[in-house]
Amino acid sequence: MADVARLAGVSAQTVSRVSNGYAGVNEETRRAVLDAMKELDYRPNSAARALKRGEFRTIGVITFTLATTGNVRTLEAIATAAAREGYAVTLLPVALPTQDEVRGAFSRLEELAVDAVIVIMEVHLLDAVTLTLPPHVQVVVVDSDAGNHYTVVDTDQAGGTRAAVRHLLDLGHETVWHLGGPEDSFAAQRRADAWRAALAEAGRTAPPLVRGDWSAESGYRAGLQLAEAPGCGAVFVANDQMALGLLRALHERGLRVPEDVSVIGFDDIPEASSFLPPLTTVHQDFAEVGRLCVAAVLRKVRQEEPERGTTLVPTRLVLRASTAGPGRRDAE
Template sequence: MNIQGDAAENHDPAGRTKDSGTPLLRNSRAVRGPSIADVARTAGVSAQTVSRVSNGLSNVEEKTKLRVLDAMKQLGYRPNRAARALKSGQFKSIGVIVFNLSTYGNRRTLDAIATAASQAGYSVTLIPLHDPTTGTVTGAYQRLREQDVDGVVIIFEAHLFDREDITLPEDLPAVVIDSTPGSGHPMVDTDQAEGARFATSHLLDLGHQQVWHIGGPVSSFSAMHREESWRRTLNEAGIEAPAVFHGDWSTESGYHLGMELGRNPEVTAIFAANDQMALGAMRALHELGRRIPEDVSIVGFDDLEESTSFWPPLTTIRQDFSSVGRLSIEKLLQQISGNNPASGVTTVPTRLMVRKSTAAPAR
């Protein structure tokens, strides 16, 4: 027993108070906690009925159920999760390890995961990592094991599994989102390459001779996939890709890079790797007196809810975060049930949302 504070100062291993030598009186229920039998006696029902109510089964009359629930509340009874897991083989709990909670995509994906898990009857335990290393990843896994989760969804948004020092244990079901597929576990992600191709091709089809790119951080898996696809699309059109301007996903970085690009009169089309950086670049272009889309067309990525309220409304790539979250839970539950899915990558399609921030270049 871990005794803290004042109680520790007034206790010795023999169970006597230090000031009087009188044995401490202990309530056995306080030590072990109320049992199913205690609840059954208080509610005047059988232990089997208490078990049915505890497990959420429907074959109990409503008035009896209410009486049992009232007894549980009165006694402070909590179902023994370990015992229930031994019986069912599951704790009905899923862990989520996420790196960088600040990005729009990760927040939306996490919301979709929580919704899908709840609909399947599972709770979610979240562990955010600010600096994913061998120690922090291992520590996060250990913490989730201690909390008795059935499986884990990992949202790293980085090339972590290219590093030899980071591996995932094989004894816990897992699904990876937004990272390199080297983990050996199933992976679910937006079709980043398709979205970047849609954005770049749209600008080329409008007649722009070059498309400049405001990319995300080089550590980001999705940013690099978008950048590679942008460059490949230009090359396939016979155009040599210019230098990339890397931001950090923030509006501020988009603003500073937009200032650099906007001062170049040859820049007539920009593809930004997310909507926040696109918004920052749009502000820079406005301040420089370059009209959108008459002088410069710009495309974002994500389709923020606010994208339609940018001025002008932003042409962007829509990601289906709900499907990413739902599919990750589906694949994880397949593993938990013993029906292991293939360890390949499942990609979710994107859509080009054409609005008022793009147009043919001025002649």
């Protein structure tokens, strides 16, 4: 900075004001400083500037898995929204949702100098009695039942599920079977609870719940069971990958979709419209989830504390060719 000041014939303070974009420097002086910077190949030290200001313009993201579509697309949306605000993202995956793992992740992020943290939990935070988040860190939580304990952003899991179940019942199906996600997943449990509630509201009996692990392979295995289940004429699947496996299993068992079995997924992944048949599914707005997460955490950074509690992002049902009225299996 001193070299730039000497070459431009100005003070080091003026160089600092120009490099930080402050007003109050006339255009001739500003141009002289910028020319000197260019000639000397001077670049401001962003790390030193961050230490001085106590602001690193980096958001930490902790996630327990990158194996699910929801987590990956949420992470992508957070990174995109952060970049629009001039922030970078530091990702720190942890192996297990335990207190030691979480504490270690926050300690590591503090060493890496982040301004705030977004946690993609996909767990029952309140049920894990020993799992708490550091109170001194600015935190926003995604996909958890943290309730009023933290600022939470989540997809409207229950609303999307009710729309799917009602669509199948409105088509004339007597009941709706459910291929759910893993039991330890908050999103999977919310969808399973909403499925039961929607059937109860309609005066229908809920069939036995069949679970997978979000993968297409687990959907295929569960599909082989459902293909043998009497009266299974409509299935709501907790995600699109498992629905893909289900479609394969039904095809191998000689069952047609939607003539024999109607199928609805959840997520609306880009490939869903290319399934055979194209999959009716619940669309999640991951971009909006990411935007709201970044907006909430930056309000915390700027000491504009957002209210604790959960913000729900609406879903919408996307109708394609995998659902139709009752077939012969509904009467079995």
